[in-house]
Amino acid sequence: AQKVTQAQTEISVVEKEDVTLDCVYETRDTTYYLFWYKQPPSGELVFLIRRNSFDEQNEISGRYSWNFQKSTSSFNFTITASQVVDSAVYFCALRGGGADGLTFGKGTHLIIQP
């Protein structure tokens, strides 16, 4: 069975602070895919990034960066110099090698205060 754990239910920081959202996953598949999605108050899930299990290279996209470590089964997400517009619920998700759908964590509600 697959499982995604986002231990941080809610994080509140002041604008311009850096913030890291944690994600720990469990799977028996040797090939799998990890995702991060952002859910603003409007409800839709906005795709942020995908990582394959065979590619441990970290990635940076503007103020966003992701740290994938297979040794600890973690795929953490860092926002540098946070902005109020970053306020949302962020979900980490996993797709195994054979399954079609995604297994989601419970999400982390990020609040950026001005």
Next chain:
Amino acid sequence: ETGVTQTPRHLVMGMTNKKSLKCEQHLGHNAMYWYKQSAKKPLELMFVYSLEERVENNSVPSRFSPECPNSSHLFLHLHTLQPEDSALYLCASSQVPGTGWNYGYTFGSGTRLTVV
């Protein structure tokens, strides 16, 4: 129009009503999904349709009945629901692995369902 469109955005129904949620995608995808998002619970995968055939049903109660008449449309028929079924229902689409899957899933904005 592009992307994944869900209608209605909001729905209030009584426990004895019958209603349907609609999802439409204009991305040329051949797999579609229903997810349920309840308060303080992870998004739960309810149904998967791959090439218009249902491939997964995660022990969803029979009061939820999906229908996929073609690769662009997905319905979720609701009848005799319970108050605990109140949630945000999200639709998603993707390409089936092996048919050009680009590792992406596109989600709609969801239908906020309230059962009274």
